[in-house]
Every structure is written in C-alpha cells, then in structure tokens.
Amino acid sequence: MGIPLKKVDLRVDAGGGLKLKNPVMTASGTFGYGVEFEPYMDLGRLGAIVVKGLSLLPREGNPPPRTTETPCGMLNAIGLQNIGVEAFIREKLPRLKRFKTPVIANIFGETVGEYREVARRLDGEPGVAAIEINISCPNVKKGGLSFGTDLREAARVVTAVRKATRLHVMTKLSPLADIKVMVRAVEDAGTDSISLINTIPGMAIDVERRRPVLSTVTGGLSGPAIRPVAVRCVWEAAKVARVPLIGIGGIVTASDALEFIIAGATAVQIGTANFLDPSASVGVIDGMEDYMKRHGVKKVKNLTGSLG
Amino acid sequence: MGIPLKKVDLRVDAGGGLKLKNPVMTASGTFGYGVEFEPYMDLGRLGAIVVKGLSLLPREGNPPPRTTETPCGMLNAIGLQNIGVEAFIREKLPRLKRFKTPVIANIFGETVGEYREVARRLDGEPGVAAIEINISCPNVKKGGLSFGTDLREAARVVTAVRKATRLHVMTKLSPLADIKVMVRAVEDAGTDSISLINTIPGMAIDVERRRPVLSTVTGGLSGPAIRPVAVRCVWEAAKVARVPLIGIGGIVTASDALEFIIAGATAVQIGTANFLDPSASVGVIDGMEDYMKRHGVKKVKNLTGSLG
Amino acid sequence: MSEAVVAHNRLIAPGYYRMGLQWKSPGVTPGQFIMLRVSADSLDPLLRRPFGVYDVLRGAKGIEILYRVVGRGTKIMSTLRPGDMADIFGPLGNGFPAVKDPGRAVMVAGGMGIAPFYMLAKDILKRGENAALFYGARGRTDAAIATDFRKLKGLKVEVATEDGSMGEKGLVTDIFGKKAVWLAGEASVVYACGPSGMLKEVARISKKNGLRCFVSLERAMACGIGVCLGCAVRTGKTAGKGTDRKKYGMVCSDGPVFPGEDIEWESL
Amino acid sequence: MSEAVVAHNRLIAPGYYRMGLQWKSPGVTPGQFIMLRVSADSLDPLLRRPFGVYDVLRGAKGIEILYRVVGRGTKIMSTLRPGDMADIFGPLGNGFPAVKDPGRAVMVAGGMGIAPFYMLAKDILKRGENAALFYGARGRTDAAIATDFRKLKGLKVEVATEDGSMGEKGLVTDIFGKKAVWLAGEASVVYACGPSGMLKEVARISKKNGLRCFVSLERAMACGIGVCLGCAVRTGKTAGKGTDRKKYGMVCSDGPVFPGEDIEWESL
Ligand SMILES: Cc1cc2nc3c(=O)[nH]c(=O)nc-3n(C[C@H](O)[C@H](O)[C@H](O)COP(=O)(O)OP(=O)(O)OC[C@H]3O[C@@H](n4cnc5c(N)ncnc54)[C@H](O)[C@@H]3O)c2cc1C
Numbered sequence A, B: 001m002g003i004p005l006k007k008v009d010l011r012v013d014a015g016g017g018l019k020l021k022n023p024v025m026t027a028s029g030t031f032g033y034g035v036e037f038e039p040y041m042d043l044g045r046l047g048a049i050v051v052k053g054l055s056l057l058p059r060e061g062n063p064p065p066r067t068t069e070t071p072c073g074m075l076n077a078i079g080l081q082n083i084g085v086e087a088f089i090r091e092k093l094p095r096l097k098r099f100k101t102p103v104i105a106n107i108f109g110e111t112v113g114e115y116r117e118v119a120r121r122l123d124g125e126p127g128v129a130a131i132e133i134n135i136s137c138p139n140v141k142k143g144g145l146s147f148g149t150d151l152r153e154a155a156r157v158v159t160a161v162r163k164a165t166r167l168h169v170m171t172k173l174s175p176l177a178d179i180k181v182m183v184r185a186v187e188d189a190g191t192d193s194i195s196l197i198n199t200i201p202g203m204a205i206d207v208e209r210r211r212p213v214l215s216t217v218t219g220g221l222s223g224p225a226i227r228p229v230a231v232r233c234v235w236e237a238a239k240v241a242r243v244p245l246i247g248i249g250g251i252v253t254a255s256d257a258l259e260f261i262i263a264g265a266t267a268v269q270i271g272t273a274n275f276l277d278p279s280a281s282v283g284v285i286d287g288m289e290d291y292m293k294r295h296g297v298k299k300v301k302n303l304t305g306s307l308g
Numbered sequence C, D: 001m002s003e004a005v006v007a008h009n010r011l012i013a014p015g016y017y018r019m020g021l022q023w024k025s026p027g028v029t030p031g032q033f034i035m036l037r038v039s040a041d042s043l044d045p046l047l048r049r050p051f052g053v054y055d056v057l058r059g060a061k062g063i064e065i066l067y068r069v070v071g072r073g074t075k076i077m078s079t080l081r082p083g084d085m086a087d088i089f090g091p092l093g094n095g096f097p098a099v100k101d102p103g104r105a106v107m108v109a110g111g112m113g114i115a116p117f118y119m120l121a122k123d124i125l126k127r128g129e130n131a132a133l134f135y136g137a138r139g140r141t142d143a144a145i146a147t148d149f150r151k152l153k154g155l156k157v158e159v160a161t162e163d164g165s166m167g168e169k170g171l172v173t174d175i176f177g178k179k180a181v182w183l184a185g186e187a188s189v190v191y192a193c194g195p196s197g198m199l200k201e202v203a204r205i206s207k208k209n210g211l212r213c214f215v216s217l218e219r220a221m222a223c224g225i226g227v228c229l230g231c232a233v234r235t236g237k238t239a240g241k242g243t244d245r246k247k248y249g250m251v252c253s254d255g256p257v258f259p260g261e262d263i264e265w266e267s268l
C-alpha cells in the first residue's frame, strides 16, 4: 500500500460461495425489490441487491404513520409489508435476475418453521444468490427481534434455514444483541456470513398531541446517526468472527463505507442513503475505487480489518 | 389540561427527599463542576446541577484525542478525568452551594469499595443533595460499564452506596443494559431514582490514516443522534419502574425534553447541548413553561407518563 | 439526484415563497411532485422534502414550486438565493388523471393544497374545457397566494376564509357543498387537495352528488418512489389487481392522487 | 450564545475568507478565539467551530476572522452573506501573554496559523516595540493571505514557501532557525502558531537559543470553556499548582497559548 494505482480490484469473497464484484450492496427494505431503481441507475454495477424482507405469506404491514425523521436519522415501523415469497419469485425475480448482480433474499418468519419454509421455497430458485435471515426487525410483534436477542432462538432459526437451503446463508444481527456471543452462536449454527446492524429500537413523541409519532409507538432508527454505533458493533464482531462480516448502518459516502471495512467488514450495505439519492451506492463504489487508487491499495479485501 | 394558563408549577419530586424547583438538570461531564458556567447564566435557575464524575482519587483521564464529531452527535472518551472527591469538596463545593440549586455528585469507582468510599465521603457534606451512581461509563477499562450491564454487579454497587449514605441515590443506566430487568435490580438494591441513558458505545475511524479517531478506539455517543433511542429506553423503564426516572440523551429544546417527560420521566438532564449553548438548559426551562401555559398544564408532574 | 439552479425564490405573501428551479426535467403531469434535498452540506434535515409542481418555467427550462415555511426544512429553503444549487428528484407520483369530456373540472383547494392546481388549471383551460377553483384559506394573507389564479382567463375562482377577511366566511367545503348539486348537473369532475379532514368532506359531498372525485394526499415521505413503504394509506378498491395482499397504497407511487372513494377515510 | 451579524465574508485567496462579524464583544486579547455555530437551523455539523480573532472591527463594533475552507463547517460558513446572522461565543482562551520589554517580538506562523498574529502584531507595534513575522506557506496562493501584514508599518515580514514560489524555498522553521541566534542576542520573545510539527521545532530552536517561546495549539473542541475535558494536551510544568493531578492541560481554557517548554511534544 502506498504508490497510487491506475487499476484496483474491488472483488470480495463473502464466503459460502458468495463472490461479489465489489463490496457494496443495497440494504433490505430500502431498495424495494430492486427493479424500482432501474430508472435511476445501472443495477448491474452493484455488488449485490438485498430485497425487502420476504415472508411465507404476504404481509400488509403496520398502520401509518410508519416513518418519521429524527436528527440525522429516521425511525421506521413498516412492519415488513411484503408481497410474500411466491409473488416475489413470480413477479419480481424474472426481471431482477437479468442484471449481472447477485440477488439476496432477506427473509422473515414469525416462527422457526416459517423461516425454514421461506428458505426452502427460495432454495434452488435460479437468480437467488443468498438468503439473509432477518432476526433483528424491531417492528413486528412476533418473530424478529425476539429471535435476535435470544442466543438459543437465534441459533434455532439459523440451523433451520441452514438445513433448508444450499444457498449462502447470511444472518443479520441487531445492535441490541450481545454481539460477541451472538456471532459465535450463529456461526456454530452454520451461517456463512453475518450482516450487522439492523436498526436500533427508538421512538419519537409528538409533544403537541402527546402521542407517539409512529402507530406502533417504537420503531427502528437508521441513517447517519447510528453509524458510530454500527462501526463499533462490526469492530466487536470482527474480534471473534470466523465468517465474513457485512457492515450496515448510516453509510452515505465511500469514507463511511471504508470505516466499516477497515473495522473488519468484508462488504457493506447501504440503506437509508438510498432515500437521499437512489444511486448512492454507485457513488460509494466509485469513491472506494478512488480511495484505493490514491492510497495504492490493490485489492479491497486487503482493507478488511486493516485498522492500525 | 386545555385552557391557557398564566402561571404554572414546574416543581417535581424526584423521590428520596430530592425536591426540585423545575425538572431540568445539567448532565454529568458536560457542565464541569458547575462554577465554570457562572459567567454565562444564572445557575440558580437550574433544577439541579450534576457535576463531573468524581472518583476517590484524582484521575488523569485518557490520552487525546478524546472527542470527535459524528452526524448530529459526538463521541467522547474522556476517561473520567477529575480532581477527586476531596478536591471537589474543598475547592468547588463552597462556591457551588451558594446557588439555590441542588448539587448532585456523579460518582465512579473501579471497585465496589471505591464507589462506597466516595459516597461515604460525600454523605452529610452540606451542599450535596444527591449522589448519581455512574455504572454506565463506556470509557474506562475497569468499572463503569462492566457494572452497568451485569445485574448482580450493578446491584452490588447500588447496595453499597445505599448503605454508605443517607443522601438521595440516583442510579445512571446504560442503554446497553437490559432496561426492564436492570430497573428492577437497582430498585431492589435501594436506589431512589434512575437516570438514563448514558452514552452509547460507538467508534469512528480516520480512513485516511486507517486509525481510530479516539485514542481509546471506542467512545460514548451523545447528542441529538441518540435521542430516539434514549426516549425509547425511558419509555421501557417507565413500564416497570416504581421510582422516578430522569431522562437523558440528545435534549436540545424544550420539545425534546418534553418527549422524555411524556414518555415517563419525572425530570431530565441536558448534556451535549451545553456545548452548543452554555445556557441551553435555561432555554429548555423557559420553553417548557411556555408549552404548559399554552396547553393549560398546571403542574409539570402531570405530564409525566402522559403519553396517549 | 438532479442538480438544479435556483432561478428565483420570492416571498409572495408572509411565509409563502415561489421558487423557480432551472432544471432539465422530464415532462411533468399536473399533480406530480418533486423531492428537494434541503441542504447538500448537511445531513440534518436528512430526508428530502416533497413539493407539488406549481408551474413549468417558460420553455420547459425548469419548474416552479410554491411553498410555505412550516419547519426547519422549508426555513432553510427560504434562505436559498438565485444561483444557488438545489438537488431535486422527480417528477414523481401519478398526477391528476385527465378525464374525458368533463362538463367542468372543479378544483377544491385548502391552504397549501392549492399548489398543484395552477398547472392543472392551465392545462384544462388550454384544452378549452371549463374550470373552477374553490379555495379555502385561514384569512386574507393566506388567500393572497391565489392571486395568480385570478389572472387565468376563464377560471372561475371562489374563495372562503375562516375569518371572513376575504370571500365568504367559512370553510371551502361549505362553498363547494352549496354548489355541488349544480355541478353534478354539469357532470363535473372534482380534484381536491388540502388537509385530510377537508378531503374527506369533499369526497363525501362528491359521492353524495354523484361527482367523480380525485384527491391528492400528503404523507411524510422518505423515498418518494414506493420502496420504503413509509407513506402508506389504507385504500379499499384500488388495492391491487384482484388480490387482497395490498391493502395499503403508497401515496408517493400509487398516488398522490387517488379516487376519493378508494380511501378508507376513517383510517386517516 | 451571542447573535452577531455578518458584516462581510470576502474571498481573499482561493479557499481563504475574511469574515467580519458585528457583535457586542467584550474586549479581546490577541490570541483569543471565538466559537461559531455554523448553522442555526441544523444540528449537523453539531459542534461550534473555533477561530482565532484576526482583527477587531473599527470602533470595536465587532471582530474579523480569517479562515480556510477545509471541511463541511467552513464550507457552509463560506456561503454566509452580509446581513446573515451568526451565533458566536467568546472571546475564549488566554491569548498571548504580553512580555515586558522584549528586544523584539517574533511571530512564527505556519499556514492558517497566521490568523491570530494580525491583532498581536498591531498591538505590539502600537506599543512601539519591534516585531517580526516569519511566515511559512505551501505556495504563492496560500502566502497571499499575508498581504495585510506587509502593510503594517514597522513589521518585518519574511516568507518561506514549500514550492519556492514566494520568499525563500523551504519551511518557516528553516528561516526562523537561521535567525535564531541573532534574535537571541536581541532577547526576543517568540510566539508561534501552526501545525504541531512546526511548533515543536520552533520550541526546540527557541530553547536551544535561550529564547522565550509561546505556542498556540489547535485541538478538536466541543465546549471551548474547559468543561468537556476534550481538548486535552499533555503538559509538564504548568500542570496545576503543585499537584500532579492535572497532567493534562485544556487547550481551550488553559491555552490555546502555552509556554513552549510546558508541552510534552512527544505526546502530540
Ligand atoms: C406529495 C406532497 C406534495 C406537497 N406539496 C407541497 C407544496 O406544493 N407546497 C408546500 O408548501 N408543501 C407541500 N407539501 C408539504 C411539504 O412537503 C412539507 O411542508 C415539508 O416537507 C415540511 O418540511 P419542514 O422541514 O419545513 O417541516 P418539518 O420541520 O419537517 O415539519 C413541520 C411540519 O410539517 C409536517 N411535515 C413534515 N414532512 C412532511 C411531509 N413529507 N409531508 C407532509 N407534511 C410533512 C410535519 O408533520 C410538521 O407538522 C407536500 C407534501 C407532499 C407529501
């Protein structure tokens, strides 16, 4: 590292057969089913596309209001509204798989059995490269975070999904989990990689009306506000993890993304920033390339865990 | 509540003999030893002043850099630099106690014994109204957060301090604690009130140098960025708490403070906002009074837990 | 997303501004909106703010928006000056549907809800159709923003103010309600935009009188393109093609304009 | 804290601005600084930014600062226009100590470190004492900000640029080092401000030559008044009155000016 370069290698290996042309994915729930972004960018440039959380049956989500802005962040309580795994495969996947970008299906269930069934349905579906298990959604009554903060439950979900599919299995952690032990638990249950963090539970009150802003009272905090917490979580996970880590939380610029990679992540996901600029992730990829050229870093994978 | 009022009652009873003329205190570590703010405001207007964390012996704190800005927040890793409890009593207290504002001593120890000794030294010291036990500082190697996330350790510290003093005992929780059970644990150990939250552990990386920004790698995140998380913590605590709660985290305006009170806090503390404006807390008091007049709320205590 | 240049940013009534934005915009349908990033150098306010397109600049060289300062974002916007850059995204949403041969197109606007109607009114008049605007404001000052509409030849404008300082004293739904039967006789189509209480009432009156009615809704928005699923509104009939799995419509992408009868008004 | 009005905000060299702030300021000692809140309507950037006082406006009607755009905060500042409000807090810090009968006051400035010396130079010259400025910049463009100093009658100005495009080619410590012996003979006092590597070298040269030396340090600051304990710098001798408990000095309240020999340079 040192001499400026003309060409750099952005490829990363996220383990379990998941190879990416660059380390920048879009985060679940912030990029729809991917196809909505076609008018605004070249989807083929992305490292991977993680689609909105899918459940076995369609879910209608929570009543509005579902989002509100907070300082440098936002709260959401979408409640995993989605068209269901069948409709996804039928209606969205055919279009999505035409791009040279791996599609990662984020999945959710209210019971371990539901997680398993969604995974089974996706297994072997051409065009699906990996499954991201969401055990960290704070916005649903059943499932979600109740699995994500309990070591035994988390392991049960991962084991069940692992058995149901030969696809790469990525497990998405909550910042509320005891990171180090949770990393071990999901690794032992067979996850191929770990993504973190999901949103941080938070709430906002409309003081004029003395009512919660969100219909569900609490929601999940995302955006730049949470970045320092997310980087710390990745750094803690990196101390013990044996599988690749995917860093998520408040990334807007290449510099933000590099914080995660230097802290120990192999790749990153861009969430809320897609709302500020639908092509934010392309900007991050370009900026990362610039950085590497400037610093003479030939392979982005050499940056992972390079904190001095 | 409803008809606009000319006069309102801002007094609150924080329990355990701690009565305040209004619910707005300044948070530990952001208001020095209080006296530094004399040139900028009337210290007599504050509900209470919580001074910088005191230890048995002076502490020199962590090497610099100790702070850095983050989106709508800041990270600090001061490491509890302080002049020690003796010097505080000798040099700062005489001046501070001349104001008609209760002084709350925030205390810290590396062992349970040290907490007890600091508390004992403050007990009966005229001019000290309460002790706030900091079991939630993320910036010290020993003590601090290691007590704050372990139910048994937390209870041991509170029990020891409780026995060492007849002063009001306030226990300050970390957002990383399992809030509901921690509330119970410190209540059972005899705390008179609970303040929350302390900073959220976070980190920032200087990507150009591939080095942590803070000398200690991780630090504590404070400021508006964390407010939604803090309000949620207070709301969760309020569901189970029997003692008064003091809300802390990202308060800048009266509206911010009211979120905490409506969520269940009896009083609040202003931290990072003191750096934006040294008289921020007076602005919060005035704004709160305005709000009450406008909404016809006679007593601020009627707002506590008034979330509809 | 797209860099635009502020052409003008004029105070037109206390708290109300009209901002021209030079911008290579694709064609705009009346009723569509844009999302503006308030500050490029700051992450607070974080999210883009949605604004209806008020007009298209001469030669389609950009657009104009009409906005009221209500919070921090719009306050910051009001400090922008000609030549400043502004980051806009759009046009977004469906816009008002053109209805074949309406006897008369009736626009019912409450407060800021008047914004998307200027372009609509011009379009309708250009097509040689009849148009009327019912406008409700709090008082004379707010009502001043309707001045431009009075200059549109052929547009009937009726105003109601809550304090009676201009036009009739009362709500816009009062003056609209009085004329509804007569309008129904003309087989009019109703377009409404404003606070949801008002829209509900317009939809009710329209339905009662057999008037086709389209309402333009407002919701806090994060993405503006139907992907965050944040701006949900409970819809009945338009809920997807024969399935029951899409009970919520997204104001940004399924709307902001919905047939009045498709909204579950109790849920708003 | 205090509302000030922007009197002017002039680009004086690429990236460098001088901003006048009308403000009922208390008296300012050269070397003191103010903290400016970059945006009143935004919480990002959150913290105030510190700037040395460059000059006092005529009739003490305010102050002037000289700043370089380096990041978001200063970028936003550069967009402020005359008449805009600015929220400032200060003056803060100790300022340069006046030394009794110095043979000559020598100012050594690196880059932006020149800012606090304009006021100091004027004060020294007004007292009828001798003054010299050694100034180091990267190149001609940066060196342009020293223009004002050349107009101060009686001030000797020597410039070094890294690229040799103005004055001598080299570092400011080179030109200062060459004159140090001679200056020592005049019993001069040295004031230095700039990057810490440069300050360390100035302190070393001064010590070697028996020159009294004061350095003005920079640190990221949150509070500016010694309460957050964030801007710590390891000091040796000035560490409090005979106790060892205060090994860190606070740049904002114990400084920004420290005797050169009191800083533990290895820790910077
Ligand atoms: C499709 C659409 C078209 C719109 N067209 C116009 C227009 O042409 N002219 C105009 O002046 N306003 C319009 N609005 C409303 C405008 O978006 C809000 O006034 C603006 O976002 C407020 O931003 P702020 O930062 O000033 O206020 P904030 O400080 O964010 O909030 C102040 C108030 O505005 C409300 N608000 C905040 N964000 C939104 C939002 N996204 N949508 C609705 N209300 C919000 C808040 O609940 C609060 O009551 C439109 C909204 C939508 C959804």
Ligand SMILES: Cc1cc2nc3c(=O)[nH]c(=O)nc-3n(C[C@H](O)[C@H](O)[C@H](O)COP(=O)(O)OP(=O)(O)OC[C@H]3O[C@@H](n4cnc5c(N)ncnc54)[C@H](O)[C@@H]3O)c2cc1C
Pocket: D033, D045, D049, D050, D051, D052, D053, D065, D066, D067, D068, D069, D070, D071, D072, D073, D074, D075, D112, D115, D116, D217, D218, D219, D220, D221, D256
């Ligand atoms: C006592 C004191 C006096 C100063 N006087 C002047 C002056 O007269 N003119 C002038 O142009 N600058 C001066 N500075 C530096 C000035 O404060 C920073 O350039 C400014 O805060 C950068 O803000 P930003 O948002 O543009 O940059 P950021 O985006 O915050 O950061 C850009 C770069 O500036 C550095 N920086 C950020 N904050 C500070 C800080 N508080 N102090 C030092 N460096 C920082 C960062 O590390 C980074 O390298 C002074 C600093 C101090 C401590």
Ligand SMILES: Cc1cc2nc3c(=O)[nH]c(=O)nc-3n(C[C@H](O)[C@H](O)[C@H](O)COP(=O)(O)O)c2cc1C
Pocket: A027, A028, A029, A030, A052, A053, A076, A078, A080, A106, A134, A137, A172, A197, A198, A199, A221, A222, A223, A224, A226, A248, A249, A250, A251, A269, A270, A271, A272, A273, C228, C229, C230
């Ligand atoms: C509107 C919204 C919807 C989300 N939906 C999902 C989801 O369906 N599944 C999931 O695992 N995470 C979901 N997330 C979490 C994001 O994927 C991401 O973990 C989080 O927002 C933090 O990243 P950010 O700060 O870059 O947004 C959602 C986030 C937002 C803002």
Ligand SMILES: Cc1cc2nc3c(=O)[nH]c(=O)nc-3n(C[C@H](O)[C@H](O)[C@H](O)COP(=O)(O)O)c2cc1C
Pocket: B027, B028, B029, B030, B052, B053, B076, B078, B080, B106, B134, B137, B172, B197, B198, B199, B221, B222, B223, B224, B226, B248, B249, B250, B251, B269, B270, B271, B272, B273, D228, D229, D230
């Ligand atoms: C610079 C700094 C120093 C702090 N020092 C202490 C301390 O000594 N003891 C303590 O209990 N909390 C300390 N805190 C935490 C604050 O009291 C408060 O809990 C936290 O900052 C959240 O509130 P805020 O967002 O309003 O700042 C410190 C915070 C900051 C920013």
Ligand code: FES
Pocket: C220, C221, C222, C223, C224, C225, C226, C227, C228, C229, C230, C231, C232, C250, C251, C252, C253
């Ligand atoms: S604003 Fe995101 S779906 Fe409408």
Ligand code: FES
Pocket: D220, D221, D222, D223, D224, D225, D226, D227, D228, D229, D230, D231, D232, D250, D251, D252, D253
């Ligand atoms: S900036 Fe807070 S102590 Fe110096």
